[in-house]
Amino acid sequence: MPVRFDTKIAVLLRDDLEHWQRLNVTAFLVSGLGTVSPEVIGEPYTDADGTPYLPMFRQPVLVFEGTKETLTAAHSRALSRSLPCAVFTSDLFATGNDRDNRAAVRAVGKDQLELVGIAVHGPRNAVDKVLKGARMHP
Numbered sequence: 238m239p240v241r242f243d244t245k246i247a248v249l250l251r252d253d254l255e256h257w258q259r260l261n262v263t264a265f266l267v268s269g270l271g272t273v274s275p276e277v278i279g280e281p282y283t284d285a286d287g288t289p290y291l292p293m294f295r296q297p298v299l300v301f302e303g304t305k306e307t308l309t310a311a312h313s314r315a316l317s318r319s320l321p322c323a324v325f326t327s328d329l330f331a332t333g334n335d336r337d338n339r340a341a342v343r344a345v346g347k348d349q350l351e352l353v354g355i356a357v358h359g360p361r362n363a364v365d366k367v368l369k370g371a372r373m374h375p
Contacts, residue, residue: 242296245364246270246277249311249371251353252302258353259374262325266356267298269323274358303371308352314367316347320359327351 248263271278271294279295303311315322328341328351342350357364 240296243361244277244296244359245361246294246296246298246356246358247301247364247368248298248354248356249301249303249308249368250374251305251308253305254353258330262354263298263300263356265329266323266325266354267294270294270321270356270358273321277358300374301368301371302374305352307370308355311357311367311369311371312347312350312352312355314369315355315357318359318363318367320357320363320367323356324350324352325354327353 246267248266250259250262254262277294277296279292281292282290284290312322312324324342326342326345328345329338330353332338332341345351357367359367
């Protein structure tokens with residue numbers, strides 16, 4: 238019987254990104270969710286030989302895309318609902334390390350961020366409302 242989770246992990250990407258950018262942004266965005274919501278992380282893996290592997294999310298990550306306006310609206314809705322949210326701005330493509338990434342985000346007010354992606358986690362219905370207007374990534 239399929240498992241239905243009470244929560245949803247979702248990534249919303251701007252629809253004009255290059256393929257490599259979509260992958261890079263998604264990887265960066267989801268990396269933060271387990272730090273504030275440790276319940277989304279499952280148990281470590283082992284293979285039949287006993288080789289240990291890192292734990293991963295215990296539920297699927299759904300990837301969506303939308304316009305710049307859809308992304309801006311989703312960001313505002315996520316913040317208004319106090320959902321855990323990670324952001325990736327266009328400025329981060331020009332930086333090369335975590336310190337400079339944080340400085341680039343800190344330099345801009347939340348309403349002026351040039352968002353190219355966000356990740357959110359929360360109750361299914363709340364995340365669905367945040368993603369209004371977005372479509373599943375092809």
